[in-house]
Amino acid sequence: MSEKTIYRAFIARTRLLSFRLLVAALLITGLTASAWAWLAPVTKADQAALAAKAEAIAPPAPAQSSSNQERIETEVITMRPRGFEPTEITRPAGRFILVVNNRSWLEEIELRLEREDGNRVREVRRHKNKPDWRDVVDLPPGQYVLKEANHPDWACRITITSQ
Numbered sequence: 029m030s031e032k033t034i035y036r037a038f039i040a041r042t043r044l045l046s047f048r049l050l051v052a053a054l055l056i057t058g059l060t061a062s063a064w065a066w067l068a069p070v071t072k073a074d075q076a077a078l079a080a081k082a083e084a085i086a087p088p089a090p091a092q093s094s095s096n097q098e099r100i101e102t103e104v105i106t107m108r109p110r111g112f113e114p115t116e117i118t119r120p121a122g123r124f125i126l127v128v129n130n131r132s133w134l135e136e137i138e139l140r141l142e143r144e145d146g147n148r149v150r151e152v153r154r155h156k157n158k159p160d161w162r163d164v165v166d167l168p169p170g171q172y173v174l175k176e177a178n179h180p181d182w183a184c185r186i187t188i189t190s191q
Contacts, residue, residue, distance in 0.1 A: 100125055100164065105184050107132045107176065112184035120191050123166040128174070130159035137176055141186075144171035 102125040106113045109132050130137055139161060141150040149172065152161050172186040 102127055104129065105174065107137065109133055111182040112174065114184065116185045118187040118189065120189050121167070121169050123164055126163055126165050128161040130154060138178065140175045140177055142173050142175065144173065
């Protein structure tokens with residue numbers, strides 16, 4: 029083999045290795061950015077945007093005059109690998125849409141909404157195929173706790189005030 033042939037083979041291998049390293053670096057950068065976006069805390073602006081989306085997908089109210097239509101507010105809670113965000117909500121009594129977005133990466137979750145005295149109000153199991161929970165709730169004034177059954181340290185306190 030001539031020196032020229034060896035040099036060309038070396039250059040070809042170096043280019044191939046450089047290309048593979050570039051592709052790997054781009055993949056790692058993309059995955060890292062995606063993971064950071066997934067794990068980033070939910071801001072008030074994010075919650076408002078999610079609430080608007082939840083209201084948009086809520087079933088339409090029966091036809092009524094515009095003065096009698098009730099607007100249902102939305103409370104958005106996100107479950108992350110380290111617990112619930114936010115960890116506390118205070119709102120007036122009345123119907124509202126409770127949205128729990130599961131971003132915990134758990135295969136299955138068991139959500140429990142309980143009164144402060146331990147009486148269970150709702151219990152919901154969700155699987156990774158359908159991770160999020162949305163439901164219309166009407167809680168009387170009092171203290172409530174939203175928990176994930178297998179993570180007792182994860183909790184979101186919900187305080188319902190009397191109007």
